[in-house]
Amino acid sequence: MTTDPLRKHVEAAGDLFDPACPTRRLLDRIGTKWVSMVVKLLAEAAPGEIRFAELQRRMPGVSQKMLSVTLRNLTGDGLVARRVEPTVPPRVYYRLTELGLSLEVPLAALRAWAEAHMAEIDHGRPDNH
Template sequence: MNRTTIEDAVFPDCPIRNIMARISDKWSLLVIYTLDKSEKEPVRFKELQRQIPDISQKMLTVTLRTLEEDGYVTRTIYPEVPPRVEYSLTERAKSLLPHINSLIGWALENAGAIIKDRKEANRR
């Protein structure tokens, strides 16, 4: 999937689909949430990778670049040997956090019923 150009075939000038597609992919919300919940901010790449053990190095890199392009994450590079790179949330991402937390709360409240419905649907 081209992560930079997502257009709605019916409404190509509508930016909402583009924005929603980029933040609701498999990893973006999890990376934002993990950066927020990190005890120390900013967070180095390897620490972020340790906190999300099932994400590959390549996918984490792609996700962080996309979040940086959209203004959710700031990347700071320190001219050291070896180079040190740290990531932190921008104010835009912080303004998204209450919505992410609401979604997590909703998922927790409804998880049991959703799993039950899935099992019933699979039995049919």
């Protein structure tokens, strides 16, 4: 057993370079453009909810299947809550959980960084010369 506090933190954090690392698996799930868009839209509506069809309408380019998979994963991870009204057809609503709301801060920072540096990155790409 180690008594070095830094070593304990590293062990608890996992090894990002290990394919079995839980942190790596989570980053794979939350690091997509669709997750970022869903979290942004639901954060803007918080503490309210948004219906599935409204999310799809506000996310140009997302297929119904991709949005369903994204929402299912976010719900399974405890970041999004799902509520179904038993109407015909059923109305399905989504909202961020407290944990999901905490994800908006780092994702917003990443989006801001991307917006600030996209021109530089585009300029440096070989296919843009």
